[in-house]
Structure formats: C-alpha cells, structure tokens
Amino acid sequence: MNESNLCPRLAKAMDLIGKRWTGLILYQLLDGPQRFNEIESSLPVSGRLLSERLKELEKEGLVERKVYSEVPVRVEYSLTDKGWALEGAIRNIESWATSWL
Amino acid sequence: MNESNLCPRLAKAMDLIGKRWTGLILYQLLDGPQRFNEIESSLPVSGRLLSERLKELEKEGLVERKVYSEVPVRVEYSLTDKGWALEGAIRNIESWATSWL
DNA sequence: ACTCTTAAGTTACATTTAGTAATTAAATAA
DNA sequence: TTATTTAATTACTAAATGTAACTTAAGAGT
Known part of the structure; x- marks a missing residue:
C-alpha cells in the first residue's frame, strides 16, 4: 500500500x-x-470491551491487575510506570478538549 | 449503561x-x-478511509482542504489553528512511544 | 445440602466500521 | 478519440463493536 518510513513505535x-x-x-x-465495575460504570463501555481492553493494556504493560480474594472477589486495575508515562499526553488532550471543543 | 459524569468534551x-x-x-x-496522495503513501491507510477521515477532520475544523485547479487537480490538506493546538499532545505520544515501546 | 447474592467476566448474535480492489470524474495532452 | 493523472467513490468482504444473556467462584442464609 505504501513505501512509508513511518516510525513503527509511533504507529x-x-x-x-x-x-x-x-x-x-x-x-x-x-x-x-x-x-x-468502577471503570465500567464511569464510562459508556460494555463489560465485554472493557475486559478486552484491560487485557490488552495489561499485556502491553500499561496496566496491572490485582486480585483480592475477598467475598465477592475484588479485582483492581492500576497504571504501571509505563502507563503513568502517558499522563502528560492524556492531560494534553484533556486541555485541548477544554479549549477547543 | 452508566450514570457517569464523563466530560463530554474529553469523550x-x-x-x-x-x-x-x-x-x-x-x-x-x-x-x-x-x-x-502524499498522505496516502506515507501511511498504510487506504484511499477510502483517508478520504473519510479527512472529511471528518475538515468538518470538525482541524484540517483545511484547498483545491488547486491545476492539471491534474491538486488538493492540499493542512492543519488549522485548532489542529495545530493538538501538536503538544501528539508530540507527547511520540516521545512516549520512543521511550517505552 | 440447597438456594441466593455479588463481582467479574464470557458467549452468542446483530450491527457497524474497516480493508481491498475496481471504478468514476475532471481536466487536459497526444 | 484515447490516454494520463489525481482525487476520490463504490461494491463487496472481513473485522471490530454493541447488546444482552449466561457462567463462574465464593461465601451467606435457611
């Protein structure tokens, strides 16, 4: 489709x-x-996709998953260092949205 | 699906x-x-989707489309101020990609 | 033992979006 | 008249997403 020199990391x-x-x-x-459930109720995303996305993010090392064997089970997701390193970009989009949308 | 207070602009x-x-x-x-054609060859995107995306971006005011009646026709796309305002966010993602991927 | 409850998913199926390749439109040049 | 070039659009297939019902696991209550 192309002969691009597109940076594979950016891609x-x-x-x-x-x-x-x-x-x-x-x-x-x-x-x-x-x-x-907290994430699910904070966003208009279905359990199906939330589960799928969290798995991808965990696999890529942006998110960590911790299971607490309480009753009923509690599963907590949090950002890793790699995930936190995106904070600047996300805040940037947020402020752009505030200024321009 | 939820009772979220998700910021509609960020969304x-x-x-x-x-x-x-x-x-x-x-x-x-x-x-x-x-x-x-330049954009098309620089990215692994097909003409169909490139056309669709550029239309969306033009409609949202991020991109400007200029037609030059040369032969054959030349159509140039460029960022508006609103589009340029995203530069920081994009560069941020770029540098994250360089550091972490 | 058996049913109930809750969180965290998973599955099945319909709808929407994206990928691929062929086709069209407009303007000229040979 | 036919060919050429850029910028799309169209028709069709494949993949991703939305929706809702179902499953699993671990107690708690009776």
Whole structure:
C-alpha cells in the first residue's frame, strides 16, 4: 500500500491509544486504582470491551491487575510506570478538549 | 449503561483522535500541508478511509482542504489553528512511544 | 445440602466500521 | 478519440463493536 518510513513505535502507540475506549480507560485510571465495575460504570463501555481492553493494556504493560480474594472477589486495575508515562499526553488532550471543543 | 459524569468534551476528543488513522494523519500534517496522495503513501491507510477521515477532520475544523485547479487537480490538506493546538499532545505520544515501546 | 447474592467476566448474535480492489470524474495532452 | 493523472467513490468482504444473556467462584442464609 505504501513505501512509508513511518516510525513503527509511533504507529504502535497510535494503534494502542487509538483503539476505542483505551484513552478513556487510561484517563479513568489516572484517578488511582479502580475495580472492574468502577471503570465500567464511569464510562459508556460494555463489560465485554472493557475486559478486552484491560487485557490488552495489561499485556502491553500499561496496566496491572490485582486480585483480592475477598467475598465477592475484588479485582483492581492500576497504571504501571509505563502507563503513568502517558499522563502528560492524556492531560494534553484533556486541555485541548477544554479549549477547543 | 452508566450514570457517569464523563466530560463530554474529553469523550469527543478521545472519540475523534481515537478513531483509527486519525492520530497518524494529524501527525503527518505536522510536517506541513500535504496533498491527498502524499498522505496516502506515507501511511498504510487506504484511499477510502483517508478520504473519510479527512472529511471528518475538515468538518470538525482541524484540517483545511484547498483545491488547486491545476492539471491534474491538486488538493492540499493542512492543519488549522485548532489542529495545530493538538501538536503538544501528539508530540507527547511520540516521545512516549520512543521511550517505552 | 440447597438456594441466593455479588463481582467479574464470557458467549452468542446483530450491527457497524474497516480493508481491498475496481471504478468514476475532471481536466487536459497526444 | 484515447490516454494520463489525481482525487476520490463504490461494491463487496472481513473485522471490530454493541447488546444482552449466561457462567463462574465464593461465601451467606435457611
């Protein structure tokens, strides 16, 4: 399709962040560790996709998943250092949204 | 699905930027005005979607479209002020990608 | 033992969006 | 008249998303 010299890391970053809901999930986690249901109720995302996205983010090392064997079970998701490193970008989008939308 | 107090502007920003290819199209335009074919060859995006995305970005006021009645026709796309205002966010993602991917 | 409750998912299926390749439109040049 | 070039659009297939029902696990109550 092309002979581009597109940076593969940027392409991957955009693919990751650009996936639907991912940005907003990360934004939610800037408020601190949250359990599955908290994230689900804070965003118009379904359990199906939330589960899928959290798995991707965990696999990419942006998010950490912790299971607490309480009753009923509690599962908490939080940002890793790699995830926190995106805070600047996310805040930047947030302030752009405030100024321009 | 939820009772969220999700900021509608942030939601819209994420929906826009989070759409596939949009981030990379904007990134390309940081290099200056470019014609349709230039963008198409610089990214692994098809003409169909590139056309669709550029229309959305034009409609949202991030991108400007200029037609030059040369032969054959030349169509140039460039960032508006609103589009340029996203430069910080995009560069931020770029540097995150360099550091973490 | 058996049913109930709750969180955290998963599954099945319909709808929407994206990918691919062929086609069209407009303006000229040969 | 036919060919060429850019900028799309169209028709069709494949993949991603939305929706709602279902499952699993671990007690708690009777």
